[in-house]
Amino acid sequence: MENNNDKIICSELFQKHRKVEVVLYPAVLAWKEIEKSSKRSSGTCESEHRQTVEVCEIVAVHKTEDEVDAQARSHTKRINQPSQQYPYAFTVSYVRKTRQHLWRCADVTFHCADQQICEQWIQVTNEQLSILTNRPKNLLVYINPYGGKRRGERIYEQKVAPVFRRAGILTDVIVTERANHARDHLKTEANLDDYDGVVCVGGDGMFSEILHGLVTRIQTDHGVDQNQPDAELVPCSLRIGIIPAGSTDCICFATQGTNDPVTSALHIVVGDSQPMDVCSVHHNGVFLKYSVSLLGYGFYGDVLADSERNRWLGPARYDLSGFKTFLSHNHYGGTVSFLPADDNVGHPRDKLQCRSGCRICQHKPSSKDEHDEASEEKEKPADDSDRGWSVIHGKFIAINSASMSCACPRSPKGLSPSAHLADGTTDLILVRKCSRLDFFKHLLRHTNNNDQFDHWFVEVHRVRKFRFQPWHHNFVPLEDASERPLSPDLSPISSLQETCDDCTAESSWNCDGEILHHTAIQVSVQCQLIRLFARGIEEQQDAEVAV
Numbered sequence: 373m374e375n376n377n378d379k380i381i382c383s384e385l386f387q388k389h390r391k392v393e394v395v396l397y398p399a400v401l402a403w404k405e406i407e408k409s410s411k412r413s414s415g416t417c418e419s420e421h422r423q424t425v426e427v428c429e430i431v432a433v434h435k436t437e438d439e440v441d442a443q444a445r446s447h448t449k450r451i452n453q454p455s456q457q458y459p460y461a462f463t464v465s466y467v468r469k470t471r472q473h474l475w476r477c478a479d480v481t482f483h484c485a486d487q488q489i490c491e492q493w494i495q496v497t498n499e500q501l502s503i504l505t506n507r508p509k510n511l512l513v514y515i516n517p518y519g520g521k522r523r524g525e526r527i528y529e530q531k532v533a534p535v536f537r538r539a540g541i542l543t544d545v546i547v548t549e550r551a552n553h554a555r556d557h558l559k560t561e562a563n564l565d566d567y568d569g570v571v572c573v574g575g576d577g578m579f580s581e582i583l584h585g586l587v588t589r590i591q592t593d594h595g596v597d598q599n600q601p602d603a604e605l606v607p608c609s610l611r612i613g614i615i616p617a618g619s620t621d622c623i624c625f626a627t628q629g630t631n632d633p634v635t636s637a638l639h640i641v642v643g644d645s646q647p648m649d650v651c652s653v654h655h656n657g658v659f660l661k662y663s664v665s666l667l668g669y670g671f672y673g674d675v676l677a678d679s680e681r682n683r684w685l686g687p688a689r690y691d692l693s694g695f696k697t698f699l700s701h702n703h704y705g706g707t708v709s710f711l712p713a714d715d716n717v718g719h720p721r722d723k724l725q726c727r728s729g730c731r732i733c734q735h736k737p738s739s740k741d742e743h744d745e746a747s748e749e750k751e752k753p754a755d756d757s758d759r760g761w762s763v764i765h766g767k768f769i770a771i772n773s774a775s776m777s778c779a780c781p782r783s784p785k786g787l788s789p790s791a792h793l794a795d796g797t798t799d800l801i802l803v804r805k806c807s808r809l810d811f812f813k814h815l816l817r818h819t820n821n822n823d824q825f826d827h828w829f830v831e832v833h834r835v836r837k838f839r840f841q842p843w844h845h846n847f848v849p850l851e852d853a854s855e856r857p858l859s860p861d862l863s864p865i866s867s868l869q870e871t872c873d874d875c876t877a878e879s880s881w882n883c884d885g886e887i888l889h890h891t892a893i894q895v896s897v898q899c900q901l902i903r904l905f906a907r908g909i910e911e912q913q914d915a916e917v918a919v
């Protein structure tokens with residue numbers, strides 16, 4: 373056996389009372405049983421059943437002293453026991469993929485006759501692991517103790533910390549004491565150079581805090597003014613891990629396919645990296661917020677505003693508020709203008725879902741500069757500033773911008789099933805005033821396989837920027853419900869002439885679970901501004917990958 377990362381090493385060891393041949397290839401650990409053949413006069417035959425684990429999915433390798441000692445003690449009188457013939461052992465902890473994107477940490481223990489062989493196996497496996505430089509070693513963890521069902525601390529201590537410990541990851545843990553504690557700490561105090569990543573234990577609202585803290589800190593450090601809607605923001609080098617402990621947890625669900633804390637911890641341990649778009653939201657040139665999942669005006673804004681009054685109900689507050697908001701059946705007048713995305717990023721109704729290694733998102737980084745140049749050209753000339761923009765006036769029950777699918781347990785395919793995590797676009801969904809029954813049918817389709825966009829009152833556009841202007845004082849533009857190119861600064865209030873008596877005054881924006889205090893907003897997608905410890909949703913496999 374040689375201590376070399378490129379060489380294959382192989383030993384005959386014992387695993388669960390079976391003799392196995394164990395091989396460590398440069399990127400794969402494999403083992404198979406060697407059976408004594410009764411039919412043959414001598415020698416062994418190999419079992420067909422070969423088990424493999426990719427090295428990049430090994431969590432850690434450890435000496436297994438306790439188990440060997442225990443086995444040796446319990447079998448002292450049975451001299452043929454493998455624990456006596458093979459008294460040294462090492463345990464490999466690895467990722468076991470089960471159904472529904474759920475990952476578990478499994479152990480396999482190999483027993484050796486020779487101490488040196490055992491130690492060499494540990495050393496060589498560790499050498500292979502040390503090549504994986506994408507793995508975090510030091511993490512800054514923020515826990516919201518009040519998110520979701522208030523189980524954040526327990527979830528972290530019982531399910532996540534043991535996985536980090538096993539992987540040898542060092543952590544600094546901060547349990548937040550107030551709203552915006554994590555955001556403010558990241559903005560001004562945290563020494564980011566000490567860490568390879570930040571972990572958020574909480575829901576989408578808590579994630580939003582971490583996002584704002586990190587992105588703002590990076591822009592401040594680089595002298596970028598976030599108030600400039602066209603400022604080129606500096607991407608964050610630190611990745612963010614999400615341990616779901618909130619109410620909706622759609623950012624976690626839509627990036628790994630399940631809301632499971634152990635799965636999240638393992639994605640962090642193996643050092644996954646998933647780039648993600650971030651929308652910047654401005655009001656009259658003043659920065660308001662960032663958003664990565666849902667920006668929703670009307671229905672989802674009203675649900676959120678109402679739900680905050682019933683926070684004590686935990687995640688069930690959304691069901692109650694959703695029902696109440698559905699019954700009130702409000703609609704709101706406003707003007708939406710948007711800059712459509714190029715054709716090469718597909719269409720919200722093309723059924724090409726964003727999956728791990730998504731080609732549309734991978735294509736983005738290299739085409740970003742090109743893309744921006746092209747769009748600058750489109751928007752540059754002062755008198756041509758409306759070129760490429762579309763404008764829609766109307767009465768809407770909901771205006772939703774989904775920068776990712778927004779899949780969550782309530783809606784497993786999400787608000788926009790084909791939205792992409794990192795393509796530089798957001799899907800703008802306009803739900804016009806319609807009957808209560810029609811709106812119910814539309815909502816219901818978020819929970820089944822029917823197309824929620826296939827209604828006369830729903831339209832969806834893939835866009836790079838959009839703006840919204842509510843109709844003030846119930847005045848409606850003459851072109852109500854028409855569609856025509858218009859200057860994107862949307863200030864032609866003087867042209868408003870009719871009234872919209874049946875409109876409810878104004879709603880508010882739900883921005884990743886936080887309420888925005890302005891209704892007139894300008895939104896611009898910042899392509900791949902952040903990265904998560906995730907890999908996107910993997911295509912479903914029928915069987916378990918290893919063991």
Ligand SMILES: CCCCCCCCCCCCC/C=C/[C@@H](O)[C@H](COP(=O)(O)O)NC(=O)CCCCC
Pocket residue numbers: 575576577578618619620621622665666672675676690691694778780782783786787815816818819882883884885886
């Ligand atoms: C007849 C049955 C109709 C059911 C319709 C269900 C549609 C659900 C779509 C959910 C989209 C969720 C988008 C994510 C929003 C979150 O950012 C936000 C805050 O999350 P958290 O901080 O974890 O609490 N959650 C919401 O705004 C809740 C929306 C619930 C709507 C019923």
Ligand SMILES: Nc1ncnc2c1ncn2[C@@H]1O[C@H](COP(=O)(O)OP(=O)(O)O)[C@@H](O)[C@H]1O
Pocket residue numbers: 515516517518519520521547548549550551552553573574575576577578579581617618619620621686687885886
């Ligand atoms: N220690 C704390 N006390 C009160 N609120 C907090 C604390 N830490 C974070 N928050 C706030 O709690 C809100 C909800 O958090 P989140 O984790 O998203 O839970 P949920 O999904 O239940 O809404 C966020 O707006 C966040 O800013």
Ligand SMILES: [Ca+2]
Pocket residue numbers: 649775776791792793794795796797798
């Ligand atoms: Ca996107």
